[in-house]
Amino acid sequence: MEPRDFDSDNKELLSWDINDMKLPQNVKKTDWFQEWPDAYVRHVYSSEDRSAQRHLSSWAMRNTNNHNSRILKKSCLGVVVCGRDCSTKDGRKIYLRPAICDKARQKQQRKSCPNCNGPLKLVPCRGHGGFPVTNFWRHDGRFIFFQSKGQHDHPKPETKLEAEARRAVKKVPGASSSSSLKRKGSPETKSPPSKKPNQGSLPLTWSFQEGVHLPASHSGHLMANAPQPNALNDCLPFPKSYAPAGPVDTTDLASLPSTLDSTKLYEKCKLSDGRIHSSDLFQPPAHGVYSDYDELQTWSKNSALGRNSLNEPCCPSYPFPLTNWPCDFFPSQNSLEPLPQQIPLEPPAPKPGCHPLWPNPGGDVYEEKIPMDFTSYVPSLPYPGPQEDPFLLTYASHPHQQYPLPGKSGRWDFDEEVACMGLDHRNSEALLSLCPLR
DNA sequence: ATCTGCGGGGGAG
DNA sequence: CTCCCCCGCAGAT
Numbered sequence: 001m002e003p004r005d006f007d008s009d010n011k012e013l014l015s016w017d018i019n020d021m022k023l024p025q026n027v028k029k030t031d032w033f034q035e036w037p038d039a040y041v042r043h044v045y046s047s048e049d050r051s052a053q054r055h056l057s058s059w060a061m062r063n064t065n066n067h068n069s070r071i072l073k074k075s076c077l078g079v080v081v082c083g084r085d086c087s088t089k090d091g092r093k094i095y096l097r098p099a100i101c102d103k104a105r106q107k108q109q110r111k112s113c114p115n116c117n118g119p120l121k122l123v124p125c126r127g128h129g130g131f132p133v134t135n136f137w138r139h140d141g142r143f144i145f146f147q148s149k150g151q152h153d154h155p156k157p158e159t160k161l162e163a164e165a166r167r168a169v170k171k172v173p174g175a176s177s178s179s180s181l182k183r184k185g186s187p188e189t190k191s192p193p194s195k196k197p198n199q200g201s202l203p204l205t206w207s208f209q210e211g212v213h214l215p216a217s218h219s220g221h222l223m224a225n226a227p228q229p230n231a232l233n234d235c236l237p238f239p240k241s242y243a244p245a246g247p248v249d250t251t252d253l254a255s256l257p258s259t260l261d262s263t264k265l266y267e268k269c270k271l272s273d274g275r276i277h278s279s280d281l282f283q284p285p286a287h288g289v290y291s292d293y294d295e296l297q298t299w300s301k302n303s304a305l306g307r308n309s310l311n312e313p314c315c316p317s318y319p320f321p322l323t324n325w326p327c328d329f330f331p332s333q334n335s336l337e338p339l340p341q342q343i344p345l346e347p348p349a350p351k352p353g354c355h356p357l358w359p360n361p362g363g364d365v366y367e368e369k370i371p372m373d374f375t376s377y378v379p380s381l382p383y384p385g386p387q388e389d390p391f392l393l394t395y396a397s398h399p400h401q402q403y404p405l406p407g408k409s410g411r412w413d414f415d416e417e418v419a420c421m422g423l424d425h426r427n428s429e430a431l432l433s434l435c436p437l438r
Numbered sequence: 439a440t441c442t443g444c445g446g447g448g449g450a451g
Numbered sequence: 452c453t454c455c456c457c458c459g460c461a462g463a464t
Contacts, residue, residue, distance in 0.1 A: 055443090065443095065455090065457090067445075072443070101439085101440055101442090160441090164440095
């Protein structure tokens, strides 16, 4: 092709706007699903990507009527925090997921903090010129275009799965949800009742995603089912503080409601053709720290970019000090699907870094994390919120959606990433959860 | 019980 | 006009 065409194509691929009459159809590589899109980013997903089809986001986004049936608009609801600003024993803050449904949200606000019983407070998102961050979804041809406007100015809430898990736990009195929560500290800690993830054959993996993001408590659960026991040891060097205090209460786990459908999780892990995605298997980052929100983000981003882990082997070793793990702790999203390859459209790919990997059952390892990349086409924004509190984390960060492979990915929001080095405990919990599996 | 998408309406700039 | 938000409905989870 001529350079000219190439240039114009390239420009088209990099400069489209969700409102354009025509969106690029010459997309070479689609992105991995991003669970925590932030800032003014755009992504092009395969129309086969389930998460994209569902317009998922780990941020609590509600549908907003923009009177345009072709473009779905969603605005961020922010995060529900403790009105007393309490912290868990491990120093974590409470960051609950606002209910999407108005009625449910009102009801939610009448409830009390799972940690201290204090009043809950909804922290609205004002990251887009004082208004909530908005996400736009548009299906066009073989792709699903995504555009985010604004940068979240609040911590990440727990993920949908985490919130569901928490609810599920509450429903089951027997389930020691409370104990678990407390243990973990964070409210969100609830874990999803993943059902037996491994059921069947999930070897390992339950989907990492879902599994992963399970709160630690569940992890126990997971552990129980998990095929591989040594995970923790192998994987994590957690600082004591992050480590689950005491024995993991498997009881809780056991009692968890099976509300969550493990099957679903499993499903996520599987490739469309039935194979399990390596990414699915991955494990928690080895670092003991939970990365936080940032990490997750990174992860997501990475995953988005990368996806290749399968194809490309990464480094098996962990390059980072435990304390600062790269953000990618959990792979967040990924699409389950077989993916079309995804590649980050926007930013050129950065360099891959290595990061913890999770061995997969098969033996492959994936790893990911890139120490950094620069390609951000996105204006880097300072992340005010979340990062401020070193502990803020919520579990949320993990990805749950699909399995991304962490492969190499590049990340574009470099700043964020860097910032993210602050990790969150919660993530660590999540890690714990995961690790057990292994 | 919630989530999610749709679409009617209203208000502000 | 555009953008934001509220509300209710209906189908899906």
